[in-house]
Amino acid sequence: xxxxxxxxxxxxxxxxxxxxxxxxxxxxxxxxxxxxxxxxxxxxxxxxxxxxxxxxxxxxxxxxxxxxxxxxxxxxxxxxxxxxxxxxxxxxxxxxxxxxxxxxxxxxxxxxxxxxxxxxxxxxxxxxxxxxxxxxxxxxxxxxxxxxxxxxxxxxxxxxxxxxxxxxxxxxxxxxxxxxxxxxxxxxxxxxxxxxxxxxxxxxxxxxxxxxxxxxxxxxxxxxxxxxxxxxxxxxxxxxxxxxxxxxxxxxxxxxxxxxxxxxxxxxxxxxxxxxxxxxxxxxxxxxxxxxxxxxxxxxxxxxxxxxxxxxxxxxxxxxx
Amino acid sequence: xxxxxxxxxxxxxxxxxxxxxxxxxxxxxxxxxxxxxxxxxxxxxxxxxxxxxxxxxxxxxxxxxxxxxxxxxxxxxxxxxxxxxxxxxxxxxxxxxxxxxxxxxxxxxxxxxxxxxxxxxxxxxxxxxxxxxxxxxxxxxxxxxxxxxxxxxxxxxxxxxxxxxxxxxxxxxxxxxxxxxxxxxxxxxxxxxxxxxxxxxxxxxxxxxxxxxxxxxxxxxxxxxxxxxxxxxxxxxxxxxxxxxxxxxxxxxxxxxxxxxxxxxxxxxxxxxxxxxxxxxxxxxxxxxxxxxx
Numbered sequence: 001x002x003x004x005x006x007x008x009x010x011x012x013x014x015x016x017x018x019x020x021x022x023x024x025x026x027x028x029x030x031x032x033x034x035x036x037x038x039x040x041x042x043x044x045x046x047x048x049x050x051x052x053x054x055x056x057x058x059x060x061x062x063x064x065x066x067x068x069x070x071x072x073x074x075x076x077x078x079x080x081x082x083x084x085x086x087x088x089x090x091x092x093x094x095x096x097x098x099x100x101x102x103x104x105x106x107x108x109x110x111x112x113x114x115x116x117x118x119x120x121x122x123x124x125x126x127x128x129x130x131x132x133x134x135x136x137x138x139x140x141x142x143x144x145x146x147x148x149x150x151x152x153x154x155x156x157x158x159x160x161x162x163x164x165x166x167x168x169x170x171x172x173x174x175x176x177x178x179x180x181x182x183x184x185x186x187x188x189x190x191x192x193x194x195x196x197x198x199x200x201x202x203x204x205x206x207x208x209x210x211x212x213x214x215x216x217x218x219x220x221x222x223x224x225x226x227x228x229x230x231x232x233x234x235x236x237x238x239x240x241x242x243x244x245x246x247x248x249x250x251x252x253x254x255x256x257x258x259x260x261x262x263x264x265x266x267x268x269x270x271x272x273x274x275x276x277x278x279x280x281x282x283x284x285x286x287x288x289x290x291x292x293x294x295x296x297x298x299x300x301x302x303x304x305x306x307x308x309x310x311x312x313x314x315x316x317x318x319x320x321x
Numbered sequence: 322x323x324x325x326x327x328x329x330x331x332x333x334x335x336x337x338x339x340x341x342x343x344x345x346x347x348x349x350x351x352x353x354x355x356x357x358x359x360x361x362x363x364x365x366x367x368x369x370x371x372x373x374x375x376x377x378x379x380x381x382x383x384x385x386x387x388x389x390x391x392x393x394x395x396x397x398x399x400x401x402x403x404x405x406x407x408x409x410x411x412x413x414x415x416x417x418x419x420x421x422x423x424x425x426x427x428x429x430x431x432x433x434x435x436x437x438x439x440x441x442x443x444x445x446x447x448x449x450x451x452x453x454x455x456x457x458x459x460x461x462x463x464x465x466x467x468x469x470x471x472x473x474x475x476x477x478x479x480x481x482x483x484x485x486x487x488x489x490x491x492x493x494x495x496x497x498x499x500x501x502x503x504x505x506x507x508x509x510x511x512x513x514x515x516x517x518x519x520x521x522x523x524x525x526x527x528x529x530x531x532x533x534x535x536x537x538x539x540x541x542x543x544x545x546x547x548x549x550x551x552x553x554x555x556x557x558x559x560x561x562x563x564x565x566x567x568x569x570x571x572x573x574x575x576x577x578x579x580x581x582x583x584x585x586x587x588x589x590x591x592x593x594x595x596x597x598x599x600x601x602x603x604x605x606x607x608x609x610x611x612x613x614x615x
Contacts, residue, residue: 022509026509043451046454098354109351124596128365128592129538129592212340242451245570
């Protein structure tokens with residue numbers, strides 16, 4: 001047997017270069033991916049380290065403390081957690097049903113050309129910068145709500161504590177409305193994808209059995225995409241919980257908890273945005289870092305929860321049968 | 322012939338009518354919700370255009386910022402500063418994002434890719450004010466506010482967006498193209514750089530433009546990293562740069578009605594840029610998808 005010289009030639013410079021190139025590209029892309037992970041780790045590290053002083057001073061009672069007194073150096077996140085929870089829940093209560101209805105309109109009801117136009121308009125709503133939406137919120141929506149919407153709610157539902165109190169153009173109520181506008185496009189576009197992914201045969205089966213379109217939607221589409229809808233709502237909630245700029249512009253900033261939604265409040269993110277730059281003492285800066293740490297935990301938990309739901313859902317759909 | 326008399330009444334009775342009514346009602350609610358969302362968009366855009374349109378002029382777009390409490394002035398330095406910040410952010414986020422996406426779609430095993438994918442998703446869901454706090458602690462604390470710190474902060478917002486959109490386009494590049502190149506004896510890196518990346522280039526660019534549109538409007542990452550600046554043009558990235566979003570925020574918090582007018586006009590400029598770029602990019606993205614899908 002004689003060896004073939006051609007393979008020898010191929011094994012020369014070209015193979016070496018290719019092997020180097022492969023390694024190099026692999027290493028480069030791996031490094032970039034690791035950089036993304038490193039940034040996330042660094043964010044968590046910096047935020048937690050910054051809050052060390054406040055943590056050693058107040059401990060875990062910081063989370064429930066309702067005092068925020070810069071002159072005496074006593075800080076607590078209680079009122080801010082309340083404001084964050086109430087404004088975000090209000091946003092979700094308004095935006096959730098609306099977004100699901102919009103998604104149903106886009107996936108089931110609208111003629112093809114309307115789908116494209118309305119669909120991209122709804123996504124455009126998400127592209128409006130939050131600072132512009134906040135500007136509109138404080139100068140247009142706020143006064144409108146204070147003059148028309150809130151008095152009406154107050155007259156008809158004033159016996160409920162949250163609708164008691166005098167209408168005002170900045171407060172938790174207006175913040176909830178602005179956040180709802182931000183949440184709608186997020187939830188709507190995720191839900192539309194979910195609804196479009198429901199198998200056509202199931203829908204047609206229900207219709208063939210004599211169900212009306214609404215009965216088909218309720219029994220087939222909404223039913224089969226429940227986990228996905230939950231994940232979409234959680235992602236929308238996460239967006240509302242973390243929004244800083246627009247909320248700072250419209251919420252009015254307050255240091256106490258008010259039962260009325262019309263009164264000013266403050267959220268974790270808006271307090272950071274409003275005070276971080278002008279913090280007078282190290283303890284105040286550290287307390288603001290502590291707020292950021294709480295916000296980080298909330299953000300990570302909501303996102304992880306949504307991911308887990310989606311993964312399980314996909315497992316069921318693909319591997320379930 | 323006797324008329325046929327069906328024993329069963331095939332016309333709907335009361336129950337059917339009710340079901341139909343409920344169906345009509347549900348359809349109505351869905352349509353009204355969709356109209357409502359479009360109406361909100363129209364109201365926001367129109368009120369910004371109406372209030373900001375009167376202020377817009379060549380002078381407003383090119384002059385220095387007004388001195389405190391004085392009339393006149395413009396937003397020239399803001400436009401230059403914002404462009405620089407977004408430029409820095411893109412210069413960081415584009416290569417990182419594209420390389421990460423390449424790793425995920427061309428090299429990584431599932432065990433390696435899922436933590437990276439999760440990191441990108443978490444980064445995308447991160448409240449942007451936290452990014453501001455982080456970069457303040459990393460690059461500003463103990464130094465001064467600077468353009469590159471703010472650009473880095475914006476790049477953290479843009480990175481997951483670019484990585485995600487690049488991944489989606491790479492997924493659309495047919496497997497047959499890769500296999501064809503490999504079967505002809507091309508090495509992995511030549512396949513990726515010579516075949517896969519060029520066919521995905523259009524999609525990557527439009528994804529980047531979308532990320533730029535998003536980054537240009539972000540305020541929270543800039544609030545602690547580039548918010549104290551002079552009122553004149555500046556291109557010095559080692560110091561704070563004037564920029565549109567932070568200035569709109571400052572003006573919107575002011576009590577002076579003149580500042581509100583300026584805020585509206587600046588908001589109109591920002592909004593026009595963001596809406597125009599994102600609509601164009603979306604249209605282009607649809608075309609790329611179609612082209613690659615065939």
